[in-house]
Amino acid sequence: MQVVSIDNETAVCEIDGVRREASLMMVDGVGVGDFVLIHAGFAIEKLDEADAQETLRLFRELLDQGVVPE
Amino acid sequence: MRYTAEFRNPEVAQKLLESIRAAVAGYAGTMTLMEVCGTHTMAIYQHGIRSLLPESIRLISGPGCPVCVTPVDYVDHAVALARRPGTIIATFGDMVRVPGSSSSLLHEKARGADVRVVYSPLDAVALAQKNAEQAVVFLGVGFETTAPTIAGSIIEAKRRGVGNYFVLGAHKTIPGPMAILADDPELKVDGYLCPAHVSAIIGAEAYEPLARDHQVPCVVTGFEPLDMLQGVAMLARQVVAGEAKVEIQYSRIVKREGNAKARAILYEVFEPCDARWRGIGVIPGSGLGIREAYAAFDAARQLPVVVEKPREHQGCLCGEILKGKVTPKECPLFRTACTPEKPVGACMVSSEGTCAAEYKYGT
Numbered sequence: 001m002q003v004v005s006i007d008n009e010t011a012v013c014e015i016d017g018v019r020r021e022a023s024l025m026m027v028d029g030v031g032v033g034d035f036v037l038i039h040a041g042f043a044i045e046k047l048d049e050a051d052a053q054e055t056l057r058l059f060r061e062l063l064d065q066g067v068v069p070e
Numbered sequence: 071m072r073y074t075a076e077f078r079n080p081e082v083a084q085k086l087l088e089s090i091r092a093a094v095a096g097y098a099g100t101m102t103l104m105e106v107c108g109t110h111t112m113a114i115y116q117h118g119i120r121s122l123l124p125e126s127i128r129l130i131s132g133p134g135c136p137v138c139v140t141p142v143d144y145v146d147h148a149v150a151l152a153r154r155p156g157t158i159i160a161t162f163g164d165m166v167r168v169p170g171s172s173s174s175l176l177h178e179k180a181r182g183a184d185v186r187v188v189y190s191p192l193d194a195v196a197l198a199q200k201n202a203e204q205a206v207v208f209l210g211v212g213f214e215t216t217a218p219t220i221a222g223s224i225i226e227a228k229r230r231g232v233g234n235y236f237v238l239g240a241h242k243t244i245p246g247p248m249a250i251l252a253d254d255p256e257l258k259v260d261g262y263l264c265p266a267h268v269s270a271i272i273g274a275e276a277y278e279p280l281a282r283d284h285q286v287p288c289v290v291t292g293f294e295p296l297d298m299l300q301g302v303a304m305l306a307r308q309v310v311a312g313e314a315k316v317e318i319q320y321s322r323i324v325k326r327e328g329n330a331k332a333r334a335i336l337y338e339v340f341e342p343c344d345a346r347w348r349g350i351g352v353i354p355g356s357g358l359g360i361r362e363a364y365a366a367f368d369a370a371r372q373l374p375v376v377v378e379k380p381r382e383h384q385g386c387l388c389g390e391i392l393k394g395k396v397t398p399k400e401c402p403l404f405r406t407a408c409t410p411e412k413p414v415g416a417c418m419v420s421s422e423g424t425c426a427a428e429y430k431y432g433t
Contacts, residue, residue, distance in 0.1 A: 002072075015072065023192065025222050026332040035073055037270060037323055040162070040219040041190025044332055045270040045323050052073050052322035059076075059296065062085040 003034050077294030086299035093306045094126045101309045106134040107265030108422020113293040115431035130394040133247050136212045137164045137420040139347045143380040144240045145170035150375040151207050152183040160194035161209040163187045164420040171381040191223035198235035207369045210239040215267040217241040218332040221339035224367045236369035246356035252284040261305040264290040266320050273328025277316045285314045292320035339364050349389025388415035398428040
């Protein structure tokens with residue numbers, strides 16, 4: 001889910017128009033606009049957008065070249 | 071960009087399937103790949119992944135459903151607490167319908183017990199604040215993903231001075247049973263698809279002993295369809311090459327070192343203890359008990375109740391299913407005596423249970 005606002009240690013996060021509060025007790029350095037993984041009312045990890053993009057780039061390569069990435 | 075739909079592209083899925091077929095092309099025999107995460111179990115069925123894979127890859131489900139691996143005496147303990155006057159039971163939804171030896175929380179609720187389903191343990195802390203005259207007991211069941219959230223709720227209850235919030239804990243840690251099943255000659259696990267969210271907390275490093283000492287390749291895998299196919303491809307390549315490394319497919323969330331802050335919260339409140347797993351038995355050090363410093367929040371210590379003698383249900387094969395030795399269809403009770411409406415075993419109840427998944431999506 002994507003963080004839309006932060007008040008102290010609590011973030012409001014949203015996906016597909018659904019909003020949930022999540023405690024930020026377990027993650028450092030989360031800002032508005034970041035994607036976080038939420039479990040039972042707690043953000044447990046911040047999504048690494050660079051890594052996500054890298055995986056998606058490999059997928060695109062697979063489509064474009066028909067090559068199996070190693 | 072939402073980082074969900076992008077990982078469900080069917081054209082990429084076809085390409086990944088090609089790469090899996092290419093990886094196992096020269097492989098003689100069948101490789102057994104085990105996942106140990108309830109969300110993986112569900113995703114495999116939901117996306118029909120088994121039917122897409124080459125015949126030389128056998129994908130099995132292990133003890134990845136926390137509710138399912140929780141032995142019956144825990145349910146009996148929760149039932150006894152539900153019967154205790156002045157007690158509110160707060161729980162994630164899955165536990166409510168799990169059959170105990172002679173009752174269930176749902177049955178107790180129908181008989182007047184106060185059983186509430188909550189989304190977060192923090193909701194249970196708030197419930198305790200609103201009902202200061204009653205004892206609120208949260209059922210702490212789950213692996214390393216859930217345990218820090220329960221620990222966080224206890225720390226928060228302490229901070230807010232809430233004296234009527236208690237946890238009945240049955241938390242477990244997953245690497246222990248993975249090591250035991252890796253050495254099971256009957257099972258012959260060739261590789262592990264390691265859980266996504268558990269690994270976010272414990273880190274991919276936690277599987278190094280498994281790969282090194284038990285020679286089982288491990289790939290930490292996400293649970294979108296493309297994640298799972300890529301994870302299978304990575305694992306299949308290792309099996310074919312005779313390697314046993316720890317790799318991370320789900321790199322956008324899981325790091326080698328995991329989430330140290332979440333682990334600090336977890337181990338602030340909990341300490342390792344021996345734990346009994348349905349189907350496997352006692353595994354030393356595979357459970358998490360509440361530390362002495364937080365004993366005031368431990369329902370087992372603070373709210374003594376008489377718990378009935380545990381009795382497993384005759385004919386239920388949950389234990390064998392959790393080890394991956396039996397598939398739901400091989401259980402004589404499946405779809406006959408045991409259905410989601412009238413479950414006999416926990417594997418049919420939980421939304422992460424193998425039997426529930428087979429019932430819902432299987433053919």
